Every structure is written in C-alpha cells, then in structure tokens.
Amino acid sequence: MRVLAVHAHPVPESYGRALFEAAVETLRAGGHEVDALDLYAEGFAPAMDADERRRHNVPGPNRRGLEPDIARLERTEALVLVYPTWWFGMPAMLKGWFDRVWMPGVAFDLDAETITPRLTRIRKLTVITTYGSPWWVVNLWLMRADRRIVAGFRRLLHPNCTQEWLALYRLDTATDAARSAFLERVRRSLARL
Amino acid sequence: MRILMVRAHPVEASYHAAVAKTAMDALRAAGHEIDELDLYAEAFDPVLSRDERLAYHDLERNQHPGIKPYVERLQRAEALVLVFPVWSFGLPAILKGWMDRVFLPGVSFTLGADGVARPALTHLRKIAGIATYGRPWWLVTFGVGDFPRYSVTRYLKRLTGGRAKVEYRAHYDMNRSTPESRQRFLDKVRRAMARF
Numbered sequence: 585m586r587v588l589a590v591h592a593h594p595v596p597e598s599y600g601r602a603l604f605e606a607a608v609e610t611l612r613a614g615g616h617e618v619d620a621l622d623l624y625a626e627g628f629a630p631a632m633d634a635d636e637r638r639r640h641n642v643p644g645p646n647r648r649g650l651e652p653d654i655a656r657l658e659r660t661e662a663l664v665l666v667y668p669t670w671w672f673g674m675p676a677m678l679k680g681w682f683d684r685v686w687m688p689g690v691a692f693d694l695d696a697e698t699i700t701p702r703l704t705r706i707r708k709l710t711v712i713t714t715y716g717s718p719w720w721v722v723n724l725w726l727m728r729a730d731r732r733i734v735a736g737f738r739r740l741l742h743p744n745c746t747q748e749w750l751a752l753y754r755l756d757t758a759t760d761a762a763r764s765a766f767l768e769r770v771r772r773s774l775a776r777l
Numbered sequence: 778m779r780i781l782m783v784r785a786h787p788v789e790a791s792y793h794a795a796v797a798k799t800a801m802d803a804l805r806a807a808g809h810e811i812d813e814l815d816l817y818a819e820a821f822d823p824v825l826s827r828d829e830r831l832a833y834h835d836l837e838r839n840q841h842p843g844i845k846p847y848v849e850r851l852q853r854a855e856a857l858v859l860v861f862p863v864w865s866f867g868l869p870a871i872l873k874g875w876m877d878r879v880f881l882p883g884v885s886f887t888l889g890a891d892g893v894a895r896p897a898l899t900h901l902r903k904i905a906g907i908a909t910y911g912r913p914w915w916l917v918t919f920g921v922g923d924f925p926r927y928s929v930t931r932y933l934k935r936l937t938g939g940r941a942k943v944e945y946r947a948h949y950d951m952n953r954s955t956p957e958s959r960q961r962f963l964d965k966v967r968r969a970m971a972r973f
Binding site: 593594595596598624630631632633634636637638670671672673674675676677679680682683686694699716717729732733736737756 | 786787788789791817823824825826827829830831834864865866867868869870871873874876877880894912922924927928932952
C-alpha cells in the first residue's frame with residue numbers, strides 16, 4: 585500500500601520523532617511504499633498567504649505552487665499522522681498543511697449544497713499523538729476536541745476508511761517503560777496496517 | 778479596558794477585515810484601549826522552533842527576545858478579542874501558532890511540583906471570539922462538533938481560571954452568504970462590541 589506518513593515536531597532528537605521513525609520503519613518492513621513527510625525538516629510554511637487565499641476556492645489555480653504536496657496527498661492510499669498535541673490540537677505546522685493542501689478540487693468538491701469527498705483512495709487513517717495532559721483531561725474535560733478536527737478530515741476519505749487513534753498521555757512525566765511500551769504499541773499497530 | 782485584539786486573515790480587503798474594523802470601531806467608541814495584533818500584517822511566524830521547544834519549560838529562557846513582545850502584549854491585556862476565519866474545521870495555522878508559541882509556562886499556565894497545570898491568564902476578565910465559517914452551522918456541529926467555538930468558550934476560558942466572561946459570535950455558511958446576511962452579522966458584531 586502507498587502510505588503518506590506526516591510528521592510535525594521541531595526537535596529531531598525528540599521522542600515524537602522516534603515515534604515517527606518507528607512508524608516509517610515498521611511500515612517499510614511490512615512491504616508498504618512509504619512517503620515520509622517531515623514538515624519541519626522540509627521547511628513547510630504553514631501560514632496561507634494572501635495570494636493563495638484569494639485563489640484557494642478556485643480548483644485548478646489553487647494548486648499553483650503546491651503541486652508536489654498535492655501529488656503526495658492524491659496518490660496515497662493510507663495516511664499516518666505523527667505529532668504532539670499542543671494545547672487542544674495539532675501544532676500550527678501540521679494545521680497549516682491541512683489549511684493549505686486540503687483544498688477544494690483536491691480533498692473535496694464544493695458546490696452550493698454539498699461537499700463531495702475526493703480523497704477516496706485513502707482507506708486507512710492512523711493518528712499517533714502525545715499529550716502533556718492526563719487521559720481524563722483530554723477525553724472528558726476537553727471532550728476529545730482534537731479528535732473532532734480529525735473526524736472532519738476523515739469524512740473526506742473513503743467511506744469505509746478505518747481509523748486508529750494511538751495516544752500517550754502525561755508525556756512529561758511518562759517513565760521510560762511507558763514510552764517504550766507506547767513505541768511498541770505503535771509498531772504493533774502499523775505492522776497490521 | 779485594555780483589549781488585545783488578535784486577527785488572523787491574510788487578505789486586507791476581505792469580509793474578515795470589515796468584521797474586525799467594525800468590532801474595533803465599536804470598542805474604541807465605547808472607550809476601550811485597543812492593541813491590534815494583526816498576525817499576518819506583523820508577519821508573525823507560527824512555527825515553534827527547536828530552540829523554543831527545548832527551552833519551553835525553562836522559565837528563565839522561554840521568553841526570548843523574539844517572543845517577549847507578544848507575551849507582554851498578552852499579559853497587559855484585560856480582555857482578549859479573537860477575530861478569525863474557520864479553515865479546515867479549526868483555527869488558521871497562524872492563530873494556532875500564536876498559541877503554541879506565546880502561551881508558555883509562566884504565561885498562560887504554571888506547572889506545579891505535582892505536575893499539575895494551573896491557569897495563569899487570570900488577568901483576562903473578558904474574551905470574545907468572532908468567527909466566519911464557510912459551512913452551515915448544522916454541518917459544522919453535526920457529528921464533528923463546533924471545535925473553533927469550544928476553543929474559545931471552553932479551552933481559553935479555562936486558562937483564565939474560569940473567571941473570564943466569554944462570548945462567541947459566528948457567521949456560518951459564508952459560502953452561501955448574501956449581502957444582507959453579511960450586513961446583519963456586522964450589525965450583530967457592532968452591537969455586541971458596543972456593550973462588551
């Protein structure tokens with residue numbers, strides 16, 4: 585399967601980066617064709633500028649300057665996101681990738697009444713994320729806020745796309761054993777993709 | 778009140794700009810002191826860097842010269858008004874990046890020895906979110922939930938220790954908006970900000 589693995593963490597020697605590397609290695613070992621997109625390493629610019637905003641809703645012209653990013657998204661059959669959750673969501677770097685690349689004519693078609701998904705080639709979605717907060721804050725108090733955004737994107741994929749959500753809570757105080765166990769969980773999950 | 782107004786839209790001649798101007802004029806007319814932070818106009822960099830991440834929990838170093846002015850503008854505010862378009866179900870990256878980089882330990886929260894975060898934006902007495910959505914409210918809310926609304930009414934409020942009064946004004950369904958619906962929303966914003 586062709587897999588696009590997208591990563592956003594500023595520190596190359598971080599645990600977050602280790603999760604990304606484990607994910608990519610496991611997928612490659614499983615025979616998948618992996619496109620590893622490390623947004624920080626590639627110097628992605630997450631803020632959509634004025635010119636781009638003006639043509640953002642015009643399919644065709646809105647692709648200008650983003651052709652390589654769009655091609656990587658359009659050809660993939662599975663999407664794996666690896667990022668730390670900061671505040672109540674993905675880092676600006678990753679949010680900007682969605683803002684800029686998941687545009688009309690690429691991720692969906694928009695007419696007056698309906699939104700038609702276009703990324704229907706994608707049949708698997710895996711999210712791997714870490715939180716500073718404990719489980720109950722994220723899932724009860726925050727009401728799984730971050731998952732709501734991803735649920736929105738999920739609607740633009742294949743109708744039967746399966747989704748897996750892997751989360752490590754309380755990262756700042758997590759023991760080495762907890763970190764290793766989570767790495768192992770990531771490997772196991774992606775070995776089954 | 779001293780109000781920090783944060784804006785996040787790249788196009789100067791947009792409807793967003795009209796909304797922001799309407800809000801600002803109404804607030805000024807009501808006697809408030811406004812600090813306008815137009816993130817695009819000030820070319821704010823939303824990307825939290827490696828050095829920032831490594832110094833994040835170090836209260837001596839995490840407010841470096843590049844970010845300190847933004848921290849000070851937030852800290853001197855008694856109220857916060859956010860004006861933004863909803864993109865991809867959430868806040869535009871530039872606004873999320875403002876939170877990622879400015880809402881530091883010692884600024885928006887303090888971390889106790891017990892590892893528990895306590896709110897530190899307790900100087901904010903009021904918060905307003907003013908948002909424009911491409912999609913109708915039922916499509917935003919159904920299944921997914923109105924994440925941008927929660928971001929303001931629930932999460933930001935939490936960082937004030939629950940003390941701030943919060944209001945949220947939204948124009949949904951911009952993709953099918955009419956001159957009348959746009960004008961109605963401007964009037965709604967003007968009235969809301971006049972009594973803010």
